[in-house]
Amino acid sequence: MKGPALRGDLVTPSDARYERARVAYWAQFDEVRPSAVAYCETPADVAACLAFCQDAGIPAVPRSGGHSLGGYSTTDGLVVDVSRMSRVGVRRAGDGITAVVGAGARQVDSLAALWKEGVVVPGGMCPTVSAGGFVSGGGFGWLTRRYGMASDHVLAAQVVLADGRVVRCSESVEPDLFWALRGAGGGNFGVITEYEMRPRRVPTIVSFHLRWPWDAAQAVIAAWQRWIIDGPDDLGSAMSVTAVGGDPATVDVAGGWLGDPAALERHLDELVGDAGRRPEIRTVQEDSYLDTMMAAFGLTDTTAGQRQWTGQNPDAVIPRQHFAVDRSVLVDRPIPLTGIGEVLAAFEREPRPGQVRLLSFFALGGQVNRVPRTASAYVHRDAQFYLAFWVGLDRDLPDEGDRHAAQTWADDGFAVIDRYSGGEAYQNFIDPALGGWREAYYGENYSRLAEVKRTYDPHGFFRFAQSIG
Incomplete structure (x- = not known):
């Protein structure tokens, strides 16, 4: 062409x-x-x-x-x-500092660049996700409970509209567009090219990891829910039940703590006591935020060339994903013990070789939920955690039977967890199979988002199966 x-x-x-x-x-x-x-x-x-x-x-x-x-x-x-529009830096004015992050900047690269300036912006757990989509849809990670969503840190955004105009929007300039881009910006209103963000100073973080066997899953899930909902904002955590092929599943709790390691040990003692069983693995390590996240990414002691998808250059070490289904909800209160049993029964149903199954919990709440639901397009200010049935296939070319089995397992699991959701879902993990997605992703903000769409993209040029408008 x-x-x-x-x-x-x-x-x-x-x-x-x-x-x-x-x-x-x-x-x-x-x-x-x-x-x-x-x-x-x-x-x-x-x-x-x-x-x-x-x-x-x-x-x-x-x-x-x-x-x-x-x-x-x-x-x-x-x-x-826009991957080449990946400039990352800071602007200083007096005692103030803001971070400038190109939409194409990947998390692993923006983390390393801003670290040299002594600051970070809240990021997630996938090193190759770029700022353009991650920030515009919310964005959560270890710092979320303490500082809020990544989208809450946006001070201004540069976006190219369908009519070719390049607009820099903020609270005072094009405020409706600015409101919409913080929670609903991915592919809906224009092409985001750059963010100006409020950075944070996080010199160190204490990471932790605990592991239990499958037969402790119900007790650990029940305990973790209470522990994280009642816990301090400085505590960020995720929990997962993981099964690879037909191997026995494990239950893992991990996270980051912005405080004294001894205080974290006391918090972990509370979790273990409530679970009623000591974990098989329990590690706690204080390190720089940079080194902790590089370890979480699995990229310790790697070069910039290695921190690419395999196939992008001969040194790249990050594998692309073959096939995955993610069916997820946002949960605003603890799932009762009977409900946890139903969830785990769905998880272990009909194990299949080649599947990697994950029941994934990620803690929200804290500072996220102190922001009003309509303050930005990110509406999920009551959720306590994200919960997903995720399944991946470890084959390059899975056949139709493998794909169907994976989709069916995830769909059946979703039907169970949706009963315990608050009726909302996280738009950054967009789900083509989700019914009622307008209300689930955007709640009462959808009507205003549709009006912003009519203003800035009146002909609906930016559209996809779950686009606004």
Whole structure:
């Protein structure tokens, strides 16, 4: 195809780079073949792509990190890739400091760059997720209970609209757009190219990990729910029940503590006592926030070249995911003991070789829930934790039977956990199978979001299966 004139690169199917350029994080969407991939380097590049697509009548989809669980980071039209718009730095004014994070900056890279300046912005647990989607949909991690969602830290955002205008929005400039981009921005209103964010100083963090066997799962889940909901904001935690193939499942509790290690040990003693059983593994380690997160990513002592997806360069060590299904909810109160039993029964149903099963909990609450539900588009201010049935397949090309079994297992698990949800779901883990997604993702904010959409994208150029409008 003859495409827009760019400062960056336009990669078409005839280009030797095309096979690498067209794929994103999830291999299950590799059958989608874009007409081209535009590697944009400036907002003007993005504007040129949007104008070209509208003139040619083909769709354009923005891609920052390419991690959409629904496959919404790709298209048979033009992929507008902003991964090269990855500048990370700080702006200083007097005693104040703000962080500037390009939409294409991956978490592992922005963490390393801001660390050199003595600050961080709250990030998540996947090193290759980029700021464009992560921040605009909320964004949670170990720092969430203490400082809030990543989207709560946005002071301004630069976005290219469908009509080609480059807008910098904030509380005082284009405030409705600014409101919408903090919680509902992914692919809905324009192409985000840069954020200005409030950074935090987190020199050290105390990480912890505890593991129990499968037969302790019900007691540990019940105890963890009480422990994290009643715990201090400085305590961030996740819990997972994991089963690989037909092997016995394990129950893991991990997290980060922004305080004294001795105080954390006392908190962990409370969890263990409530669970009624000592864990098989219990580790506590204080380290720099940078080193702790690199260890959590599995990237300790790696080079920048190694911190890429395999296939992007010969040294890359981060594997792409083959196939996964994630069915998740947000939960605003502890699941009762009988409900936990139902969840675990669904988890262990019909084990299948090649499946990696995960029952995943991630603590929210704390500072997140002190923000009013309508203060930004991120509405989930009552949720205490995220809960998911996640299943992955460890094969490059799983057959239809494997795919169907994985989807059925996740769907059956979702039917159980949804009974204990608050009726809401986390839009960053977007779910094509979710019914009532408008209310689940955006609640009472949806009508205002639809109005913002009509104002800034009146012709609905930015659209996908679960887009606003």
